[in-house]
Amino acid sequence: MTRRYVASAAASPLPGHLLATAGPAGRWAALALLAAAALAFAWWLAQRSPRTSGAAAVRLAAALTVLVTLAPATRWGYYGYPLALLGWPGLSRPARSSSYSSERMVATPSASPVSASGAASSAAPAASAAG
Numbered sequence: 001m002t003r004r005y006v007a008s009a010a011a012s013p014l015p016g017h018l019l020a021t022a023g024p025a026g027r028w029a030a031l032a033l034l035a036a037a038a039l040a041f042a043w044w045l046a047q048r049s050p051r052t053s054g055a056a057a058v059r060l061a062a063a064l065t066v067l068v069t070l071a072p073a074t075r076w077g078y079y080g081y082p083l084a085l086l087g088w089p090g091l092s093r094p095a096r097s098s099s100y101s102s103e104r105m106v107a108t109p110s111a112s113p114v115s116a117s118g119a120a121s122s123a124a125p126a127a128s129a130a131g
Contacts, residue, residue: 012076020072030072037066054089061085 019030041063050056061082068078 012074014069014071014074014076016070016072017074027072030070034067034070034072037063037070041066052089053092057085057089 016030016034019026019033022029041059045059050059064082064085065079068074068082071078
């Protein structure tokens, strides 16, 4: 059984792929750019570490975007991973309490004056008895 080269419809015109198709020197250039970008992002994270998980997701999305662009064998669909990372902080926030909750306390008009006047009237006899 022999292998035949079949052109793929998934081939992309991204810079890393275009460099890699330029021959052996182009492939090495694409790999060198990929390694340089990875080292640059590692240095960036070491110098300024992200303070929140959202900031870490944004930096990781930026790194993945550059690395996918420079990769010798890549597809357009790989950009979905950085997009998912950008959406992750918004989806992972803790739930906020809603002001429309069915468990909130509702004060009735008849209950409010009684408790306010009841507190004031009970303090007055205590003060007159002490005097």
